[in-house]
Amino acid sequence: xxxxxxxxxxxxxxxxxxxxxxxxxxxxxxxxxxxxxxxxxxxxxxxxxxxxxxxxxxxxxxxxxxxxxxxxxxxxxxxxxxxxxxxxxxxxxxxxxxxxxxxxxxxxxxxxxxxxxxxxxxxxxxxxxxxxxxxxxxxxxxxxxxxxxxxxxxxxxxxxxxxxxxxxxxxxxxxxxxxxxxxxxxxxxxxxxxxxxxxxxxxxxxxxxxxxxxxxxxxxxxxxxxxxxxxxxxxxxxxxxxxxxxxxxxxxxxxxxxxxxx
Amino acid sequence: xxxxxxxxxxxxxxxxxxxxxxxxxxxxxxxxxxxxxxxxxxxxxxxxxxxxxxxxxxxxxxxxxxxxxxxxxxxxxxxxxxxxxxxxxxxxxxxxxxxxxxxxxxxxxxxxxxxxxxxxxxxxxxxxxxxxxxxxxxxxxxxxxxxxxxxxxxxxxxxxxxxxxxxxxxxxxxxxxxxxxxxxxxxxxxxxxxxxxxxxxxxxxxxxxxxxxxxxxxxxxxxxxxxxxxxxxxxxxxxxxxxxxxxxxxxxxxxxxxxxxxxxxxxxxxxxxxxxxxxxxxxxxxxxxxxxxxxxxxxxxxxxxxxxxxxxxxxxxxxxxxxxxxxxxxxxxxxxxxxxxxxxxxxxxxxxxxxxxxxxxxxxxxxxxxxxxxxxxxxxxxxxxxxxxxxxxxxxxxxxxxxxxxxxxxxxxxxxxxxxxxxxxxxxxxxxxxxxxxxxxxxxxxxxxxxxxxxxxxxxxxxxxxxxxxxxxxxxxxxxxxxxxxxxxxxxxxxxxxxxxxxxxxxxxxxxxxxxxxxxxxxxxxxxxxxxxxxxxxxxxxxxxxxxxxxxxxxxxxxxxxxxxxxxxxxxxxxxxxxxxxxxxxxxxxxxxxxxx
Numbered sequence: 083x084x085x086x087x088x089x090x091x092x093x094x095x096x097x098x099x100x101x102x103x104x105x106x107x108x109x110x111x112x113x114x115x116x117x118x119x120x121x122x123x124x125x126x127x128x129x130x131x132x133x134x135x136x137x138x139x140x141x142x143x144x145x146x147x148x149x150x151x152x153x154x155x156x157x158x159x160x161x162x163x164x165x166x167x168x169x170x171x172x173x174x175x176x177x178x179x180x181x182x183x184x185x186x187x188x189x190x191x192x193x194x195x196x197x198x199x200x201x202x203x204x205x206x207x208x209x210x211x212x213x214x215x216x217x218x219x220x221x222x223x224x225x226x227x228x229x230x231x232x233x234x235x236x237x238x239x240x241x242x243x244x245x246x247x248x249x250x251x252x253x254x255x256x257x258x259x260x261x262x263x264x265x266x267x268x269x270x271x272x273x274x275x276x277x278x279x280x281x282x283x284x285x286x287x288x289x290x291x292x293x294x295x296x297x298x299x300x301x302x303x304x305x306x307x308x309x310x311x312x313x314x315x316x317x318x319x320x321x322x323x324x325x326x327x328x329x330x331x332x333x334x335x336x337x338x339x340x341x342x343x344x
Numbered sequence: 345x346x347x348x349x350x351x352x353x354x355x356x357x358x359x360x361x362x363x364x365x366x367x368x369x370x371x372x373x374x375x376x377x378x379x380x381x382x383x384x385x386x387x388x389x390x391x392x393x394x395x396x397x398x399x400x401x402x403x404x405x406x407x408x409x410x411x412x413x414x415x416x417x418x419x420x421x422x423x424x425x426x427x428x429x430x431x432x433x434x435x436x437x438x439x440x441x442x443x444x445x446x447x448x449x450x451x452x453x454x455x456x457x458x459x460x461x462x463x464x465x466x467x468x469x470x471x472x473x474x475x476x477x478x479x480x481x482x483x484x485x486x487x488x489x490x491x492x493x494x495x496x497x498x499x500x501x502x503x504x505x506x507x508x509x510x511x512x513x514x515x516x517x518x519x520x521x522x523x524x525x526x527x528x529x530x531x532x533x534x535x536x537x538x539x540x541x542x543x544x545x546x547x548x549x550x551x552x553x554x555x556x557x558x559x560x561x562x563x564x565x566x567x568x569x570x571x572x573x574x575x576x577x578x579x580x581x582x583x584x585x586x587x588x589x590x591x592x593x594x595x596x597x598x599x600x601x602x603x604x605x606x607x608x609x610x611x612x613x614x615x616x617x618x619x620x621x622x623x624x625x626x627x628x629x630x631x632x633x634x635x636x637x638x639x640x641x642x643x644x645x646x647x648x649x650x651x652x653x654x655x656x657x658x659x660x661x662x663x664x665x666x667x668x669x670x671x672x673x674x675x676x677x678x679x680x681x682x683x684x685x686x687x688x689x690x691x692x693x694x695x696x697x698x699x700x701x702x703x704x705x706x707x708x709x710x711x712x713x714x715x716x717x718x719x720x721x722x723x724x725x726x727x728x729x730x731x732x733x734x735x736x737x738x739x740x741x742x743x744x745x746x747x748x749x750x751x752x753x754x755x756x757x758x759x760x761x762x763x764x765x766x767x768x769x770x771x772x773x774x775x776x777x778x779x780x781x782x783x784x785x786x787x788x789x790x791x792x793x794x795x796x797x798x799x800x801x802x803x804x805x806x807x808x809x810x811x812x813x814x815x816x817x818x819x820x821x822x823x824x825x826x827x828x829x830x831x832x833x834x835x836x837x838x839x840x841x842x843x844x845x846x847x848x849x850x851x852x853x854x855x856x857x858x859x860x861x862x863x864x865x866x867x868x869x870x871x872x873x874x875x876x877x878x879x880x881x882x883x884x885x886x887x888x889x890x891x892x893x894x895x896x897x898x899x900x901x902x903x904x905x906x907x908x909x910x911x912x913x914x915x916x917x918x919x920x921x922x923x924x925x926x927x928x929x930x931x932x933x934x935x936x937x938x939x940x941x
Contacts, residue, residue: 119741119781136576144731145731165728227632228633242842259663297663325840325846334720336756337755337759339849344840
């Protein structure tokens with residue numbers, strides 16, 4: 083018992099990212115990445131979030147004081163670009179499509195983009211100013227909501243157990259149309275002390291946002307006429323639901339009392 | 345409703361009515377932040393409620409009601425049609441301003457947390473909550489000359505209804521007369537032409553302003569009002585005429601002797617009808633389910649979309665994709681089948697190099713008994729500063745990982761007995777932000793052996809900054825030098841099964857007790873442990889950890905030393921109670937004729 087306990091432990095977020103990657107690898111999704119320090123264009127404009135529009139309020143943003151002569155590498159608009167901490171992993175979609183087209187590679191594309199994101203909001207047991215998201219994107223000639231449904235069901239069954247169910251609810255994201263919220267119902271074993279401080283009575287938990295990629299997004303990168311689906315889920319929340327971690331803040335406390343349990 | 349349009353967060357019964365708490369999404373706010381918008385959605389979702397929408401045929405009520413009398417002319421001047429898309433004004437004479445007499449209006453306003461003020465203000469608020477159109481009334485006798493909708497001049501001032509003086513500028517749209525500002529357009533009314541109990545004559549306003557302009561003004565002045573919230577969501581200019589009609593009708597009810605003037609409607613560029621052609625094939629491609637043309641048309645009819653003609657109040661319906669969403673949600677997302685993704689192999693897919701190497705390094709370090717931590721990106725000092733930080737000690741982005749690793753080391757060293765670790769070995773891989781931009785770093789303590797192990801796997805010499813026993817490496821720069829990823833699958837996730845439940849971290853102190861026992865050499869560790877466990881008995885729930893930490897042999901006997909760590913999830917344990925447990929353990933061990941040292 084001594085030997086086993088003194089061995090190292092992977093952080094549960096790293097471990098979840100690897101698991102997610104393994105599941106999506108089976109479906110041919112590759113991993114893509116992008117910077118945490120983003121420009122306004124990639125984080126908002128390119129994703130069809132208009133300037134001075136109420137939908138920007140959906141994501142409270144950490145803006146940065148502009149350092150002199152600072153440029154984000156590979157930024158499309160290098161001048162007068164306001165810097166921010168990315169509020170979601172969705173800008174990776176844009177960066178990936180830009181990069182692939184630069185290399186002359188046309189869709190189909192299948193990617194997941196796990197990474198850290200930031201929201202300028204008060205913290206509590208279920209909200210933290212930094213957390214991890216995993217984005218998914220599939221671009222092809224004809225991509226349907228039915229395929230999105232299958233893909234997410236495939237993922238959640240693999241990740242949360244084979245009895246897991248999902249349902250789609252109408253929602254709004256500027257970069258998808260139609261937009262849906264994905265609710266997940268995990269089987270009884272884990273639901274009992276689920277981590278949500280406000281669990282819906284029926285046991286359904288809101289676990290991801292998704293939809294069909296808005297044509298304006300394809301227009302921006304130069305892929306007019308293509309279709310696709312995209313989704314995003316909070317990895318911290320997946321871990322909290324799966325294992326019953328009660329407080330998101332504990333994931334970033336550097337505390338081995340948490341990490342070494344995994 | 346939750347499955348057809350938006351989330352109902354709460355339903356509260358109040359008397360014979362129900363108060364719904366609805367999470368209205370930003371794209372639907374322009375038509376749904378009001379009673380009619382919500383009932384309209386209810387009727388759309390549930391055909392058995394379609395009678396509600398029949399009731400709403402009065403949306404199209406006569407703009408000129410009640411019948412106009414010949415009053416003093418009203419002049420309205422819009423400086424720039426881009427700022428003000430429509431302005432409907434109307435004079436009303438001989439009104440009686442008094443507290444609202446009708447209980448129903450007071451009750452309905454109270455249900456949306458609005459105080460009843462007087463019959464005129466209440467009528468305006470009622471129409472706003474009913475139809476989404478913010479309205480305003482001026483005391484006509486205090487207005488000098490034409491109503492002008494223009495940008496404020498630099499340095500112009502206004503006293504608002506709540507007695508605050510605001511200095512205006514050309515970024516702000518105002519309603520003015522010959523003497524100056526009367527109101528901040530779409531945001532707040534001014535004191536000068538306020539309606540009071542002495543007011544006899546009114547000028548009513550039902551207007552439509554440019555959403556971004558209103559949003560920026562409200563943000564700049566810190567004046568987010570019920571009116572500004574609605575205007576910034578891009579109301580349809582069509583609602584303005586319905587609202588004027590309803591406002592006039594309500595004022596006539598509370599002031600039967602009032603006389604209504606001509607409706608003056610400045611509408612420089614009336615919106616043209618929008619038409620969207622939609623093919624059933626496109627719907628089927630997008631949703632992945634075949635819906636008959638007949639059914640599509642039935643759904644669209646529920647939305648008042650007939651022959652592709654979009655109702656003017658639905659500003660959000662602009663493209664075929666928007667209509668696909670409407671059809672999908674009303675057809676029912678639950679009825680959409682799930683369709684397997686075909687072809688799992690994308691020819692051009694690559695293994696991400698950074699992802700591969702970062703995880704390879706994780707694997708090596710875990711094998712060297714390191715645990716991985718993740719810490720916060722915010723620090724009290726750094727090179728990149730946040731505009732509006734959550735707290736002053738979180739105002740900068742971290743420039744290195746070492747500081748928080750050191751803090752984690754300190755915390756975990758205190759907990760080492762509880763963790764059952766002789767040595768704390770930790771690392772972090774994460775982004776830092778320096779003057780030259782974003783970098784990926786790796787930091788670790790106790791690094792001598794691990795560094796050698798890493799160099800062996802990576803085939804590169806590792807250099808970094810070593811400080812106070814912590815090595816910090818620019819991992820991004822190192823990865824650049826490494827070859828492309830191998831196709832090898834990293835078997836790292838080694839994740840906990842579904843049955844694993846996280847054990848909450850206790851906030852109470854732990855107590856450590858060591859016990860060393862001489863036993864004959866043929867007694868196994870496991871056997872001894874079962875005896876110790878028997879001694880602990882029902883107090884086992886307080887045992888947070890235990891492990892063998894020392895073992896040696898002497899002649900025909902061996903000494904086994906166990907460390908027992910006690911901790912409660914609910915309270916601070918006392919020495920006395922732990923001593924009692926240990927006495928029981930000693931007694932049980934002695935019963936076997938084994939000797940506690």
